Every structure is written in C-alpha cells, then in structure tokens.
Amino acid sequence: MSDACDLGPSVSAEELRYVSPGTSLLLAGPPDVDKRAVALEFLAAGQRRADGVVTISVELGAQPLVAAYRSTGGADDERLRVIDATGFGSDADRVAAVDSPTNLSGVGSALGRHLEQYVTMNTRGLRVGHLSATALLERMDRGRVYKFLRTLMDRVDRAGYLGVSTIDTAACNEQTVAMLADAFSALVELRPRDGATEMRTSGLDAPRSWTTLAT
Template sequence: MSADDASGEPAGYVFPDHLPIEPIAPGSTVLVAGPALSRSEDLATSLVTAGSDTDPREGMLFVSTNMTCEKLLTACERLEPGFAADRTGVIDCSGQDLDEYRSDPQVKAVSTQSDLTGIGMKFSALYESLYGAMEGGRVRTGLISLSSLSMYVDMRSLFRFAQTLSGRIDSAGGLGIFAIDPTTHEQKTVNTFSQVADGRIEVREPDADVPADADGEVRVRGLPNQPNGWQPFSLDE
C-alpha cells in the first residue's frame, strides 16, 4: 500500500477488516478508553500492531508501563500473527530485568514508571530511530497505559507528558494510541486527557445481541469518516 493517496496527501493509517475503524489521518492521537474486562488494552495494542500487516514501511513503538518487554511482544505476536518485531521499539517501564533484550538497540529500559523524563528521552531516541528507518517516516505509537502511569505520578505531570508525546506524533505525521481505563479515574480526569487526543475510541463488553465471536464493541468519537454508534469487533483475523 502506498504511503500517499491519489491526491498526493499522506494516506491514513489503516486497520484490518475485523477492526471496524476507518483510516485515521497521520498526525493523530487517539484515546482508547475502556475498563479492563472490555479488552481495551488488547484493542489498543492491535491498533498499533496492525502496522505489521498494512504497510511494510510502518514502524511501531510501545511505551509499556505495566508489562515487561517480553510479555508485551508475546501479546503482540498473539494478536497479530504476522507481527514484525524487527520494526518495533519498546520502552520497558516495568523495572524488571530485561535479560535477553538488554543488548537489543530497539528496547530501552526505564527503572520506574515515575521517571517521566527518562521515558520521554528514550521515547525521543527510539522514535527518531524508527522514523529514520521507515520510508515516509510512518510510526505507530502505543502508550499502554495512562492509567498505570497515573499510579506513580501526579496528573498535571502526566498530562504534560501525554501532551508532549502527542505533539511529537503530530509533528512527525505518526499515529498515537493512548490506552486509559476510565473506571479508575474521575470523569473530569478522562476529559482532561481527551484534550491531548484528536478523538476517542470507547470500548465496552459485547451486548447479548452481538455476534457470539465478538470480543467487544467500539464507538469512535471525534474522528471523521468513522462508523456511527457501537460496532462489534474481533481481535482474531
């Protein structure tokens, strides 16, 4: 798939058919909001790993705040059978020993989730590396998750951090996917984080009348040319 559409403008970031989300414009950051049981974090991860399948010139970068690099990459491989680990960077904020990944230049460790400065520096370095390596500089970023980081830093600092990442993604024409569990925050806090995003993908568990193989339902807010209302989705191709 070309990185440009027929008009010569950069093409949107696309997703496989089993995810009912239309292409999202380059430079966008999207908040994926759903409770833990809704599999919202798996969906957020899938929106990033879709870069493996849709365009061989797209890179993927994860800021993993609640999983080790090893567990995250295993999840990526489970969700996307064709997952391209060689085009993926990971910032591991778990504070655990990286072992086999210690010498991998595409994996960076931060000793604690409270070190937003360290996370930001490693993010910039990895993003620049992936941006330079990908034709057209197309990179999908997954921050998994804001809710996990909020347990270690104050909201004002976390908002500024999210705003900085979103700005970097915007200026580079990337795609940002920031996961959040709204059940762990006041509505005011969720609305505040929504200010750093161009739109929101809300996730819930499937209703009784949706197909039995659905993993949940999504509703897209604030993004153009998206389906209306709640749509069932599956995390399996």
C-alpha cells in the same frame, strides 16, 4: 486510503478504520474489555503495512509485552521497538529500559533514540503506543500525566505518526478521562456486548455510534 493509517480488519466500518496521519487515540473502557489487545492490534496493523512501531510499556515487561503483541498479529522484527518503563527491565536488542515509570524524561529520551533508528530503515510511517495512562495515574497526579501525554501526542501529531494509549474507566472518574482525552485527537470508547467488544469514537470525522470489533 493509501495515505491514511489503517487500524486493521477488526474495525469493520471504513469510516472508522482509516484515520489521518498524526491522529492520536485514547482507548477508554471498563476492566472487562481488553484495551491493551485492541491498542496492540491497531499498532500491529501498521507494522503489516511496513510501519515502524514503538511501544512504551508501564505495566508489562518487554518479553510479555512482545508476546501479547505477537498474539494480535504483530511481528517481533526490526520494525518493533519497546521502551520498558516498568522499572524492572534491562536494555536489550530493540529494548530500552527506563528505571522508573515516573521517569518521564527518561521515557522521552528513550523514545527519541528509538525514533532515530528508523531514519535508516525502510518504513512507511511510525506508530507509538503508550500502555497505559491508568498505570501512570496510579503513580502521579493527573496534571503531570496530562502534560506528559500532551507532549507525547503533540510529537505524534507534528511527525504524522499514529498514537495510541489506554485508560481504565473504572480506575478514575469521568472528569479525569475527559481531561486526558483532551491530549488526544479522539476518544475511543470500548464496551463489552454479547461476548464481543464494541467501540465508538468522538473527535473523528465519523458517525458517533457503536460498532462491533471483528474477532
């Protein structure tokens, strides 16, 4: 599994824990599942194995996002880069601010600059997180959101990165979730169950059954 992307120990089933480079995952679930935390865990699992991480944040500013990332086991070091697309951030060390969540070309340019910085770093791979698709749907039509996510995840695929995004199933209908999921390699459904979180996937070479995420 040395060439695979490890999603981390919270995914106990080995056939789900390891995915191929170039895989992109849309994490979908209701409001009572912390989809952001799961996505950050998947990103942090890569950093622990010497991957670089770029997180595009539409809802949280850079500082609270980094705090949330650290709470999932990630490290605030040179391998972490943040694109603050809230519209309220400012450029800082390892942070690129974009003036509006809807400035998708600005997000793309900031991502390109961050990726260039990894060329001279000793990283094994890269992981790209977009948090969240729901926040974009609140600001623009789903066709534009789909095109942006498709472009982003195609870039992940071509470069052999791991891509992760999230969507709140209570904030949009099933048709919208299905439409956006088409931009990703796989849909990861999340649900609460007996005080824990369960996941199942469609689009991966793995059984489509519910499994509990370890805490």
